[in-house]
Amino acid sequence: MTMLPLDAREGWIWMDGAFVPWKNATMHVLTHGLHYASSVFEGERAYGGKIFRSVQHSQRLHASANMLGFSLPYTVDELEKAKADVIAKNNTPDGYVRAFAWRGSEALGIAAPKNTIHVAIASWEWPSYYNAEMKTKGIKLKTGQWRRPAPNTAPSAAKAAGLYMICTLSKHWAEKQGCQDALMLDYRGYLAEATSANLFLVIDGQLHTPTPDCILNGITRQTVMELARAQGMAVVERHMEPAELARASEVFLTGTAAEITPVGQIDDRTYTPAAITAMLSEAYAKAVRGQ
Numbered sequence: 001m002t003m004l005p006l007d008a009r010e011g012w013i014w015m016d017g018a019f020v021p022w023k024n025a026t027m028h029v030l031t032h033g034l035h036y037a038s039s040v041f042e043g044e045r046a047y048g049g050k051i052f053r054s055v056q057h058s059q060r061l062h063a064s065a066n067m068l069g070f071s072l073p074y075t076v077d078e079l080e081k082a083k084a085d086v087i088a089k090n091n092t093p094d095g096y097v098r099a100f101a102w103r104g105s106e107a108l109g110i111a112a113p114k115n116t117i118h119v120a121i122a123s124w125e126w127p128s129y130y131n132a133e134m135k136t137k138g139i140k141l142k143t144g145q146w147r148r149p150a151p152n153t154a155p156s157a158a159k160a161a162g163l164y165m166i167c168t169l170s171k172h173w174a175e176k177q178g179c180q181d182a183l184m185l186d187y188r189g190y191l192a193e194a195t196s197a198n199l200f201l202v203i204d205g206q207l208h209t210p211t212p213d214c215i216l217n218g219i220t221r222q223t224v225m226e227l228a229r230a231q232g233m234a235v236v237e238r239h240m241e242p243a244e245l246a247r248a249s250e251v252f253l254t255g256t257a258a259e260i261t262p263v264g265q266i267d268d269r270t271y272t273p274a275a276i277t278a279m280l281s282e283a284y285a286k287a288v289r290g291q
């Protein structure tokens, strides 16, 4: 995989309805989305030329925009076609796809209801979020200080840029201490999620995951719950105190980028990825390829 900075790569980005050479896909510095985070996005993965749960991602992009008070100027069908075209034109059949939308630069007041809404889609190769050793032994998490906000503090169900400010702070902090990610609690102090992935605990052979009432209800999360139930496993969505981490025999994260990533350590407690994580990883690897 090329290590060139993202803005220096070759390829094409679909921007406001047309393909633009990668390096020319720019916007003005006085863009509302940049100053006030009026921006929403999707992270998607294509496997064998087909984006997994593509329509669901396009629908979520629309829903996130609506939660931020704007509408996308392209239908789900139009986004679907554009995403397929981007993958083909960039020749990234097994790549990452980033679709996003933001308020433009006509005005820079906090209120800017007349600003135009822009949409862009890029794709590039991104084989695995974590290296092979981390994927086998599990990553290290540290419980962070920033908490997922209440639904009446921020539009917490949206995949909106503004919600990632505390994710970047938390992840930088965790990395400085030799961990790969931060475990975030929610505003009530319950277990929430990692900075870009949902959390699952195996307790007494059952799968437990936080209720998504102030966190992203990840598409991978929903898929893994379906796969587990199809294997006859009980899946429980509930609020969990951090102390429950002591009861878990396996812990893993789920997300489009992270796929299923085992967790080997949270703070001072260690975990050994075992049969259930392996079974669900295998089932997920098949599902994303339509098998």
Ligand SMILES: Cc1ncc(COP(=O)(O)O)c(C=O)c1O
Binding pocket: 043, 193, 194, 195, 196, 197, 198, 216, 217, 218, 219, 220, 221, 254, 255, 256, 257
């Ligand atoms: C904060 C957060 N939680 C969870 C997820 C997992 O969501 P999905 O499985 O839809 O990628 C992501 C990644 O998109 C995320 O950024």
